[in-house]
Amino acid sequence: MDQFIAWISQPWPWYVAGPMIGLTVPALLILGNKSFGISSSLRHACAACIPAGIPFFTYDWKKEMWNIMFVLGVLIGGALAGFLLSNPNEVVVAESTQAALRELGITEFGSLMPSEIFNWSNLFTLKGLFFFVIGGFLVGFGTRYAGGCTSGHAIMGISNLQLPSVIATIAFMLGGFTMTHLLLPYIMRIVGL
Amino acid sequence: MTVKLKAIEKSGSTPVQCEAPNMQKADKKDGLLKYLIVGVLFGIIFVKAEIISWFRIQEMFRLDSFFMYGVIGSAILVGIISIQAIKRFDIKTISGERIQIGNKEFRKGQVIGGFIFGLGWAITGACPGPLFAQIGSGFTVVAVTLLSAVAGTWVYGRFADKLPN
Numbered sequence: 001m002d003q004f005i006a007w008i009s010q011p012w013p014w015y016v017a018g019p020m021i022g023l024t025v026p027a028l029l030i031l032g033n034k035s036f037g038i039s040s041s042l043r044h045a046c047a048a049c050i051p052a053g054i055p056f057f058t059y060d061w062k063k064e065m066w067n068i069m070f071v072l073g074v075l076i077g078g079a080l081a082g083f084l085l086s087n088p089n090e091v092v093v094a095e096s097t098q099a100a101l102r103e104l105g106i107t108e109f110g111s112l113m114p115s116e117i118f119n120w121s122n123l124f125t126l127k128g129l130f131f132f133v134i135g136g137f138l139v140g141f142g143t144r145y146a147g148g149c150t151s152g153h154a155i156m157g158i159s160n161l162q163l164p165s166v167i168a169t170i171a172f173m174l175g176g177f178t179m180t181h182l183l184l185p186y187i188m189r190i191v192g193l
Numbered sequence: 194m195t196v197k198l199k200a201i202e203k204s205g206s207t208p209v210q211c212e213a214p215n216m217q218k219a220d221k222k223d224g225l226l227k228y229l230i231v232g233v234l235f236g237i238i239f240v241k242a243e244i245i246s247w248f249r250i251q252e253m254f255r256l257d258s259f260f261m262y263g264v265i266g267s268a269i270l271v272g273i274i275s276i277q278a279i280k281r282f283d284i285k286t287i288s289g290e291r292i293q294i295g296n297k298e299f300r301k302g303q304v305i306g307g308f309i310f311g312l313g314w315a316i317t318g319a320c321p322g323p324l325f326a327q328i329g330s331g332f333t334v335v336a337v338t339l340l341s342a343v344a345g346t347w348v349y350g351r352f353a354d355k356l357p358n
Binding site: 008011012013014015016017018019020021023024025026027029030032033034035039041042043045046050052054057065066067069070071072073075076077078079080081082083085086087091093094095096097100101109112113114117118119120122123128130131133134135136137138139140141142143144145146147148150151153154155156157158159161163167168169170171172173174175176177178179181183184187 | 225226229231232233236237238240241242243244246247248250252254255259260261263265266267268269271273275276278279285287288292293295296297298300302303305306307311313314315316317318319320321322324325327328329330334335338340341345346347348349350351
């Protein structure tokens with residue numbers, strides 16, 4: 001049993017995680033004819049809590065409860081893995097990424113998220129404004145504008161051989177490269193790490 | 194209780210007094226529970242493979258690691274094979290329904306919105322799925338990011354008809 005716990009506590013390799021994520025596609029289809037997609041849950045949250053008479057949010061969100069249950073499950077799964085199966089060792093980050101991030105002022109690489117940025121004490125600082133508030137807003141606004149995120153377009157859409165999803169995925173990547181290489185250095189300078 | 198009554202109203206003329214409330218409740222809960230379970234497994238994979246890590250996303254955008262490309266690529270490969278198999282063998286849902294997958298139409302939003310999402314992805318280190326798993330795994334401040342993402346979705350919905358698409 002101890003050995004099993006030790007084995008399962010290791011970080012899982014991509015060729016285990018990727019195919020398992022891929023299997024979510026047929027699992028949801030076979031369980032209930034549901035197309036895999038996560039960002040829709042944000043829309044359902046709007047429709048349920050603050051529809052404000054906006055046509056985009058005026059629909060029977062209760063029919064989409066499965067999606068809310070799914071993301072609730074992701075949260076619970078995150079907690080189970082984070083607390084019960086957590087990796088006792090430090091996260092291994094590529095040397096070249098570490099070097100680039102050190103130049104931007106990040107010094108701690110041990111945990112899953114840079115603890116210098118992602119903690120509550122930064123909430124009302126410029127770090128909080130950029131990394132939580134603006135970052136989150138771009139994710140929510142962008143995914144809905146694009147009609148899906150990494151799950152709905154990159155995985156579900158491309159799995160169904162949809163050209164628009166390939167285009168969307170290329171746009172996601174271009175946005176990410178632009179932020180990482182062109183904008184992040186300036187943002188880090190502004191927030192002062 | 195009100196939800197149950199509404200469900201009965203919708204389903205037709207089942208008289209309230211003759212219903213079997215326990216069974217019906219169990220049925221309904223079961224119906225949604227399976228999605229919760231798939232979600233739990235999904236969340237575990239996210240954390241255990243460190244896909245929720247801000248550093249993994251940085252490695253991806255800096256082309257310093259094959260890891261995320263391997264994850265997404267192999268997920269797509271399994272997805273393609275699965276959907277082809279479902280279509281080829283006309284596999285039905287567990288309740289016997291024919292599986293239907295909507296086609297996506299090209300819109301400008303996929304480029305503009307996709308780019309905007311990409312900008313956010315590289316700052317938060319998370320697409321919407323990992324946001325939930327990050328919160329669960331103890332980075333509770335990400336709840337602020339999630340709320341902001343809901344706000345972003347709302348603002349898109351509010352101005353959707355005024356944006357190029």
